[in-house]
Amino acid sequence: xxxxxxxxxxxxxxxxxxxxxxxxxxxxxxxxxxxxxxxxxxxxxxxxxxxxxxxxxxxxxxxxxxxxxxxxxxxxxxxxxxxxxxxxxxxxxxxxxxxxxxxxxxxxxxxxxxxxxxxxxxxxxxxxxxxxxxxxxxxxxxxxxxxxxxxxxxxxxxxxxxxxxxxxxxxxxxxxxxxxxxxxxxxxxxxxxxxxxxxxxxxxxxxxxxxxxxxxxxxxxxxxxxxxxxxxxxxxxx
Amino acid sequence: xxxxxxxxxxxxxxxxxxxxxxxxxxxxxxxxxxxxxxxxxxxxxxxxxxxxxxxxxxxxxxxxxxxxxxxxxxxxxxxxxxxxxxxxxxxxxxxxxxxxxxxxxxxxxxxxxxxxxxxxxxxxxxxxxxxxxxxxxxxxxxxxxxxxxxxxxxxxxxxxxxxxxxxxxxxxxxxxxxxxxxxxxxxxxxxxxxxxxxxxxxxxxxxxxxxxxxxxxxxxxxxxxxxxxxxxxxxxxxxxxxxxxxxxxxxxxxxxxxxxxxxxxxxxxxxxxxxxxxxxxxxx
Numbered sequence: 001x002x003x004x005x006x007x008x009x010x011x012x013x014x015x016x017x018x019x020x021x022x023x024x025x026x027x028x029x030x031x032x033x034x035x036x037x038x039x040x041x042x043x044x045x046x047x048x049x050x051x052x053x054x055x056x057x058x059x060x061x062x063x064x065x066x067x068x069x070x071x072x073x074x075x076x077x078x079x080x081x082x083x084x085x086x087x088x089x090x091x092x093x094x095x096x097x098x099x100x101x102x103x104x105x106x107x108x109x110x111x112x113x114x115x116x117x118x119x120x121x122x123x124x125x126x127x128x129x130x131x132x133x134x135x136x137x138x139x140x141x142x143x144x145x146x147x148x149x150x151x152x153x154x155x156x157x158x159x160x161x162x163x164x165x166x167x168x169x170x171x172x173x174x175x176x177x178x179x180x181x182x183x184x185x186x187x188x189x190x191x192x193x194x195x196x197x198x199x200x201x202x203x204x205x206x207x208x209x210x211x212x213x214x215x216x217x218x219x220x221x222x223x224x225x226x227x228x229x230x231x232x233x234x235x236x237x238x
Numbered sequence: 239x240x241x242x243x244x245x246x247x248x249x250x251x252x253x254x255x256x257x258x259x260x261x262x263x264x265x266x267x268x269x270x271x272x273x274x275x276x277x278x279x280x281x282x283x284x285x286x287x288x289x290x291x292x293x294x295x296x297x298x299x300x301x302x303x304x305x306x307x308x309x310x311x312x313x314x315x316x317x318x319x320x321x322x323x324x325x326x327x328x329x330x331x332x333x334x335x336x337x338x339x340x341x342x343x344x345x346x347x348x349x350x351x352x353x354x355x356x357x358x359x360x361x362x363x364x365x366x367x368x369x370x371x372x373x374x375x376x377x378x379x380x381x382x383x384x385x386x387x388x389x390x391x392x393x394x395x396x397x398x399x400x401x402x403x404x405x406x407x408x409x410x411x412x413x414x415x416x417x418x419x420x421x422x423x424x425x426x427x428x429x430x431x432x433x434x435x436x437x438x439x440x441x442x443x444x445x446x447x448x449x450x451x452x453x454x455x456x457x458x459x460x461x462x463x464x465x466x467x468x469x470x471x472x473x474x475x476x477x478x479x480x481x482x483x484x485x486x487x488x489x490x491x492x493x494x495x496x497x498x499x500x501x502x503x504x505x506x507x508x509x510x511x512x513x514x515x516x517x518x519x520x521x522x
Contacts, residue, residue, distance in 0.1 A: 047427060048428060049381065049383050049426070049428055051381075053336055105336060106306050106335055107302075107308075107309050107334065107384045108334075108336065109429060110430050110503065111428075112504065
């Protein structure tokens with residue numbers, strides 16, 4: 001009898017709801033965001049009733065330049081939660097946003113968002129290009145994550161390695177989607193580019209400073225990483 | 239002397255058949271006799287339902303109190319009972335907390351149809367009252383994404399259970415009932431509910447009429463159900479019949495499994511809630 005009862009009790013006991021992949025859009029650090037694009041949080045396997053009350057502060061957006069919260073509507077469509085700003089985004093502004101805890105109803109639908117979704121993310125409606133991150137992809141290829149999508153390099157790019165000027169050589173431009181082909185396509189509309197320097201030889205731990213056009217210089221101590229992991233982190237994906 | 243005794247015995251034997259009709263009711267009265275009216279209220283609890291008895295209606299209310307409280311269910315019920323079958327219908331109305339404020343909605347409509355029969359008891363006692371049939375529920379259009387305890391009561395869905403219930407008049411003033419069920423259910427597939435689940439359950443009930451006050455009785459019930467939001471629960475009720483055909487009940491349901499964390503719900507409740515229960519039943 002015990003062989004029957006114990007499994008039944010174990011099955012009856014609580015089990016964490018399964019969640020699939022999570023993504024946010026736009027990617028953390030993205031600039032040049034279109035004024036009418038909503039913020040999106042995708043949670044694979046999200047199962048909530050269509051009219052489930054998410055609460056007004058489930059997604060909170062702060063206008064960094066002017067200060068204060070941005071008013072908007074929170075919509076739930078399938079497994080995507082969107083924030084639509086009232087009147088759209090203001091041009092030339094920087095914003096920071098975060099996903100809050102899903103309200104827990106007593107005796108109601110339950111869903112627990114993965115930890116990866118929590119934390120602040122930045123985006124801007126400015127056209128400025130910034131270097132967001134420099135990594136040593138697979139311990140050999142120096143790559144810079146840029147704040148917006150580029151089709152071609154029109155700016156002058158220079159660098160110093162441990163404070164010594166270096167020749168960067170040809171720059172290879174990649175789109176974010178090359179590493180995140182498994183992301184929902186609609187979430188990659190607001191994507192960024194990655195610039196890689198195949199002829200730049202830089203050891204792990206070296207200090208690289210990069211000047212990209214008129215953007216402020218960006219300095220980083222090179223560390224081995226996988227570009228996909230870096231981009232996944234900026235997408236709050238898992 | 240012997241001949242006298244034999245003569246008396248023969249005479250008694252000859253008179254005996256004639257004496258039986260004389261002791262029985264007159265033929266005219268026998269034709270008017272009706273079966274005894276059944277007890278209008280067959281003992282019932284929370285999971286063990288009233289099977290048999292007479293026709294009637296009921297209204298009940300149950301409310302969760304404590305840290306996990308706020309859900310309140312009012313249930314309207316009606317039943318029709320004949321000698322061989324019993325039909326019942328119940329409709330719960332839910333009021334519950336939601337992020338946007340308090341909401342009210344229709345729960346699942348319950349239909350129960352049972353065939354009733356009697357068999358001699360196992361232990362040499364009187365007749366045991368058996369009932370076998372179906373209890374089914376479906377959602378008439380509400381979307382109360384909540385629950386009180388039963389998985390099939392409020393949360394939108396549909397399903398049916400095959401049920402078997404036995405009522406044993408164990409002793410004077412003491413009744414015992416057991417109920418078993420097995421079935422399949424579909425529900426809106428949002429956590430913590432699975433889209434499709436099987437249910438198997440058993441419940442036992444003891445109803446004791448107080449010797450000093452026959453209108454008052456105590457009811458205790460224990461139920462196990464899987465899959466359910468409340469897999470193990472105890473119910474304690476006091477019943478009172480103020481007048482013939484009216485029964486009032488009040489008590490509490492103790493969600494033992496929820497207290498122990500043996501529930502599919504993610505919320506950690508602990509020993510901080512119970513459900514109060516009140517109802518009124520009328521029998522015609």
